[in-house]
Amino acid sequence: MEPVTSDYGPTTDYFDTDDDLCVLDLNPVEVITQTYIHSFICAFGLIGNALVMITYIFYKRKKTMTDVYLFNVAVADLMFVASLPFIIYNEQHDWAMGPVACKVLGSAYSVNLYSGMLLLACISGDRYVAIVLARRSFGARSRILAYSRLICAAVWLSAVALTLPTFVYTERFEEREPGSDAVAVLCQMSFSRKETARLVKVLVPSCQMAVGFLVPLCVMVFCYSSIMCTLLRAQSSQRHKAIRVVLAVVGVFVVCHLPYNVALLAHTLSLFKRRSCEAEQLKLHVLAISRSVAFLHCCLNPVLYAFVGVKFRSHFRQIVVDIWCLSKRYMSSARSSRRTSDVCVSGYKSSEASNMSSFSA
Known part of the structure; x- marks a missing residue:
């Protein structure tokens, strides 16, 4: 039994089972639910990750390796959540854009997955060196900082290289809908040979599970386990809070990505076995739901890795103050109220002064 369409994780697919056409599709309730969930992910992902980038560029003068990775x-x-609305629209409607946009957006999740997960592994490794190997690494991390951008460039190149099969075989094509003369315009992975389809359908999800989940998970478990042991031995009033943060980081990573990878593994193992239409429909529904949970990690990363830190929280408060002052200046100038404008300008200058003093401290 070979699927006519070729995406290894679609929400809509067609299977030929016992000479009857099996049409697999999400019901309207699931479509509406996923639309709300993805809208939430998109909105909060855009806000949270944009705040991290603004903080890094305009507020943090002294960068660390973790800052570069963050x-x-x-x-x-941010790149992924910006492309998420187009990806979701493609899955629920005909593809309305050209073949280039099809390839780029079709590869967006893979690039985000590989780069994001490998960078999270780098963050855990940097924290391991800073806490567990603190004495031996004293002075070395400042030298390594100069190479952090090279490490990030290597991660991005690796993510692009691992995404090449998805990019190459993702195409915009037209397909006649079964039982009618209507033509659907799709953007999915498409193959001309069954041998290639079999290879890529196993290779792509296998790489995604191995490099995008198992390798980062193993690195994070080792590094954060060592960090927790070191913190437990330390006589510090802040160690319990630090341990809770470590547990939250690993726990959220597992909760978000484990269900999707388990569902993807089950889907991959059953690709070339004969199965019933009902079982396939249930499996693809589970795959779609668990994938939405995995997407949720994009808007949780800023909270877990950035704003739990004291410095990032202080910079975030400074951003809020600056935005409030700028808005008051705009409103006061619109009303031509000199008094309100002077108060806000003085407040804005004082906030700038406190910001500069915090950087120099």
């Missing part, structure tokens, strides 16, 4: 994670997540 900035790149925010870039990857």
Whole structure:
């Protein structure tokens, strides 16, 4: 039994089972629910990751290796959540854009997955060196900082290279809908040979599970386990809070990505086995739901990795103050109220002064 369409994780697919056409599709309730969930992910992902990038560019004068990694994670997540509405629209309607946009948007999730997960592994490794190997790494991290951008460039190149099969085989094509003369315009992975389809359908999800989940998970478990042991031995009033943050980071990572990878593994293992239409429909529904949970990680990253830190929270408060002052200046100038404008300008200058003093401290 070979699927006519070729995406390994679609919400709509067609299977030929016992000479009857099996049409697999989400019901309207699931479509509406996913639309609301993805809208939430898109909105909060855009806000959170944009705030991380603004903080990094305009408010943090002294950058650390973790800051560089966090900035790149925010870039990857922001690129993905910006493309998410187009991806979801494509899955529910005919493809309305050209073949180039089809390839780019079709590869957006893979690039985000590989780059984001590898960068999170880099963050855990940097924290391991800073906390567990603190004495031996004293002075070395400042030298390594100069190479952090090269490490990020290597991560991005690796993500692009791992996404090449998806990019190459994702195409915009027309397909006649079964039982009617209507033609559907699709943007999915498409193959001309069954042998190629079999290889890519196994290779792509296998790489996604191995490099995009198992490798980062193993690195994070090792590094954060060592960090927790070090914190438990330390006599610090802040160690319990730090341990809770570590548990939250690993726990959210597992909760978000484990269900999707398990569902993807089950889907991949059953690709070339004969199965019933009902079982296939249930499996693709689970795959779609767990994938939405995995998408949720994009808007949780800023909270877990950035704003739990004291410095990032203080910079965030400064952003709010600056935005409030700028809005008051705009409103006062619109009303031509000199008094309100003077008060806000003085407040804005004082906030700038406190900001500069915090950087120099």
